[in-house]
Ligand SMILES: CC(C)[C@H](C(=O)O)[C@@H](O)C(=O)O
């Protein structure tokens with residue numbers, strides 16, 4: 001059965017990096033992987049072309065796809081758009097919500113070849129391997145009511161942070177199962193000393209724990225988690241948290257590795273359909289210069305093969321190829337250091353394909 | 356006119372560290388500072404003694420005081436309290452709200468003597484001096500409606516993140532004025548690409564900017580701010596943000612220094628009345644052992660003298676004394692390193708007094 005892959009290049013460096021990842025997909029195809037690859041616009045590019053950051057046709061193709069590869073969305077060009085519903089970010093948020101991609105997996109993995117890129121002392125990050133499981137279709141990102149309105153003669157802005165038991169349980173199970181496959185430690189992050197919604201979060205996590213007796217569950221307040229990530233990040237194995245805290249903590253964790261240009265992510269729904277994207281953004285400042293790092297996007301293809309297409313072996317081959325080019329001393333500008341060779345986006349793609 | 360100081364020791368290491376800070380206050384008194392010092396219970400200690408984390412009598416004394424010194428609240432003993440309104444944290448939150456202490460100043464300052472305590476590489480944090488201005492009486496901490504309730508047969512938890520223009524403007528002015536007195540750079544942190552409440556936040560900050568033409572205002576999304584704090588923290592001078600983001604970012608920033616046991620904080624209301632407390636928590640694991648670091652609390656006394664009592668000179672003398680004991684190589688266990696002398700809480704107090 002031919003599987004459908006939809007590539008959404010998006011904005012900024014998105015087109016350049018997805019181009020290299022598409023070459024890797026094509027190489028898999030040449031080796032017998034039965035896929036069909038299509039492209040569609042999203043984000044600012046889609047707004048410019050069709051007046052919407054998530055055109056109907058793109059959404060329809062996304063629904064029909066087995067897996068989606070996204071580059072990145074957003075840029076200063078669209079930051080001043082009056083109609084907030086038209087901003088590039090809404091294309092991304094719309095895809096997450098419409099496809100029900102509630103389970104966001106964000107690894108923070110330190111590549112030994114890039115250890116010195118970290119701003120932390122080497123001994124604190126050597127071997128770092130954290131998996132952040134972020135709830136992606138609920139919480140304050142989507143809570144109602146929300147808006148800006150006039151009350152007693154002045155404007156007031158408000159959003160609603162809301163989770164149901166079912167939503168918490170669903171992401172909790174993803175995290176417990178992930179912990180079972182990894183180091184068997186799960187840290188749930190909340191602010192249960194202040195926010196009722198996260199008291200419920202903590203309660204549900206506690207209730208699930210006996211079903212996963214091999215996993216050691218702990219709880220941490222979000223402020224402490226932010227501190228502990230800086231102080232001693234290797235204490236974490238799997239971290240599970242809501243949409244907003246996950247946004248903040250996964251970026252902080254990614255930055256601990258010093259090479260956010262290396263980190264892929266997966267967003268999964270209940271039927272295993274997934275959207276895969278690099279953790280980094282659209283980097284409009286370096287767009288179109290053929291210097292962006294395509295490895296996070298290429299590694300997102302590996303995650304796609306593993307989680308949506310059941311091709312773990314191919315995934316490992318891609319990951320090994322990336323390890324190989326790093327061993328060979330090839331680096332894009334963002335991860336360059338003395339003694340390595342700085343290469344273009346395209347040359348990095350060539351090297352991964354060759355490896 | 357005699358000024359009234361209220362000391363609230365609280366829980367865990369609170370009593371030990373405020374005891375040393377009280378000795379410093381007494382020394383100021385002996386040198387002619389016209390103050391009257393009283394103590395009252397708060398937090399878990401108050402709950403145990405009087406059934407409430409913020410007894411009426413404590414609140415009345417707090418209202419009457421010119422300034423308040425707080426140790427710390429909370430501990431595992433009270434974490435399972437069924438009635439959330441009785442938890443130690445509610446004592447602290449109640450004080451903030453009742454006294455209108457909306458302006459929270461949290462410095463993240465690296466003491467050169469303790470540079471190696473940071474988990475970041477020395478060149479990234481040498482000379483670090485960030486001031487985080489956190490809104491403290493609004494946002495999602497206090498927003499209504501909130502709670503846990505049954506909807507369609509399952510429980511749902513919810514909180515409301517809300518700010519009015521007036522609340523944003525008030526904390527904005529504190530931050531702009533702080534930036535004027537410091538490096539003239541203000542970074543406002545929000546999530547304006549997703550949350551309406553922070554779109555209003557950004558808009559109000561923009562509107563205030565022309566009134567402070569000597570301050571350079573920038574905006575950053577909270578996820579990026581968490582990354583930038585790890586990547587290149589010295590890019591920041593003053594940071595202003597809401598209650599929840601401020602909780603997370605100020606703890607991360609404090610941890611960059613590696614010595615959270617050194618960092619004081621101030622919480623001010625519109626009439627200049629203030630509550631002063633160390634950034635660290637109640638550390639129940641080391642309570643009562645005479646090993647906790649009293650310096651953050653002693654430095655909180657210095658902030659009190661500067662911001663609430665108009666005694667900048669005395670404040671500087673205390674800060675200089677702390678610098679002196681560090682130069683002399685004295686360290687409590689939390690900041691100890693090879694070549695320094697580890698001392699007790701009390702001995703550290705002695706040394707500061709002597710200096
Ligand atoms: C672009 C933005 C809406 C998005 C988010 O906040 O989720 C991004 O920061 C991310 O983490 O994928």
Ligand SMILES: CC(C)[C@H](C(=O)O)[C@@H](O)C(=O)O
Pocket residue numbers: 193194223429444447448602
């Ligand atoms: C104890 C807790 C309620 C408090 C807060 O979240 O504000 C603390 O973390 C702080 O930052 O002072």
